[in-house]
Amino acid sequence: EVQLVESGGGLVQPGGPLTLSCAASGFTFTKYWLSWVRQAPGKGLEWVANINLGGTEKNYVDSVKGRFIVSRDNAENSLYLQMNSLRADDTAIYYCARVLPDGFMDYWGQGTLVTVSS
Amino acid sequence: DTQMTQSPSTLSASVGDRVTITCRAGQTIGTRLAWYQQKPGKAPKLLIYKASSLESGVPSRFSGSGSGTEFTLTISSLQPDDFATYYCQQYNSYSWTFGQGTKVDIK
Numbered sequence: 525e526v527q528l529v530e531s532g533g534g535l536v537q538p539g540g541p542l543t544l545s546c547a548a549s550g551f552t553f554t555k556y557w558l559s560w561v562r563q564a565p566g567k568g569l570e571w572v573a574n575i576n577l578g579g580t581e582k583n584y585v586d587s588v589k590g591r592f593i594v595s596r597d598n599a600e601n602s603l604y605l606q607m608n609s610l611r612a613d614d615t616a617i618y619y620c621a622r623v624l625p626d627g628f629m630d631y632w633g634q635g636t637l638v639t640v641s642s
Numbered sequence: 643d644t645q646m647t648q649s650p651s652t653l654s655a656s657v658g659d660r661v662t663i664t665c666r667a668g669q670t671i672g673t674r675l676a677w678y679q680q681k682p683g684k685a686p687k688l689l690i691y692k693a694s695s696l697e698s699g700v701p702s703r704f705s706g707s708g709s710g711t712e713f714t715l716t717i718s719s720l721q722p723d724d725f726a727t728y729y730c731q732q733y734n735s736y737s738w739t740f741g742q743g744t745k746v747d748i749k
Contacts (some may be wrong), residue, residue, distance in 0.1 A: 559738075561686075561740075567741040568729065568740060568741075568742045569678075569680075569686060569729050569731075569743070570740065571731070571737075571738040571739060571740065574736065574738070581736075583645075583736040583737055585737070586643070595693040597715075619685055619686075624691070625739060626674060626691070626692070627674065627730065627733025627736070628676035628688060628691040628692075628731055628733055629676070629686075629688065629731075630688050630691075630697070632685035632686055632687075633685065634685055635685060
């Protein structure tokens, strides 16, 4: 059974850092791109970042470029999102998702909530 | 980035109704479009990919169509389990975007 489990969310002060993790199981991790998608409270979905099989290609939504870094550890079957210089508008549930060829996402984690507030 | 515009934002319907949601892309994306269903407090669920391919396990009352810039998601006969929010997503490039969502609620 494919499983994606996010962790690392919590309350962080504006300007601070936070790193999210996503532990994957039930599939061959190295055969799939992965992605982070977020959802602000009461709002729609926003794609945040994706990463290719070997971790050498990464893409980001403009609003997080230069602040967030996506990475993966293929030995540990884990995906990460390092978030720096956090702002109030980064407050959201962050989901990790498995990406099928082309770019649609077939499995999603349950999400982890990040709250940026003083 | 390719902007995606869904309409309507909210749709009130009854069980058994035929429901259609439209998604327009700001530039042509071929058939690189997916549809997701999301219920409150839950992660999104993939329904349709490549504009018209039904994801395994998704009921056949869901269908997708379109290409280029105009796409539709149709529910042929709305069921109680279908009251949810629906999102389109384009994956034409490596910078992806979602529509703003369409909430389907009970009339």
